[in-house]
Amino acid sequence: xxxxxxxxEARILWLGLIICPVIWTVSFFSTSFSLKLTRxxxxxxxxxxxxxxxxxxxxxxxxxxKSISKVTSRVLxxxxxxxxxEEEIQGMDVLKDMEIHNH
Numbered sequence: 321x322x323x324x325x326x327x328x329e330a331r332i333l334w335l336g337l338i339i340c341p342v343i344w345t346v347s348f349f350s351t352s353f354s355l356k357l358t359r360x361x362x363x364x365x366x367x368x369x370x371x372x373x374x375x376x377x378x379x380x381x382x383x384x385x386k387s388i389s390k391v392t393s394r395v396l397x398x399x400x401x402x403x404x405x406e407e408e409i410q411g412m413d414v415l416k417d418m419e420i421h422n423h
Contacts, residue, residue, distance in 0.1 A: 337377055341367065344367045
C-alpha cells in the first residue's frame with residue numbers, strides 16, 4: 321500500500337512539474353499579446369521560478385544525491401579543520417600569555 325501511494329505521489333509531483341511550465345508559457349503569450357507589462361513581469365518571474373524548481377527536481381532525480389553527499393562531507397571536513405585550527409590558535413594564545421607573565 322505504501323509503495324503504491326509513494327508511486328502515485330511521485331507521478332502527481334512530476335505531472336505538476338510538467339504542467340505548470342506549460343500553463344506559465346500559455347499565460348506568457350496571452351499576456352504579451354495584451355501588452356500588460358506589470359502582469360508580464362509576474363509571468364516571467366513565475367516561469368523563472370518554475371524552471372528552477374523543475375531543474376532542481378531533475379538534478380535530484382538523476383543523481384544529485386551523490387553530489388549532495390560530496391558537498392556535505394566537504395563542508396563537514398572544512399568545519400572540523402576550522403575547529404581544530406581555532407583550538408590550535410587558542411593554545412598558542414595561552415602559551416603567549418604564559419610567556420608574557422613569566423617575563
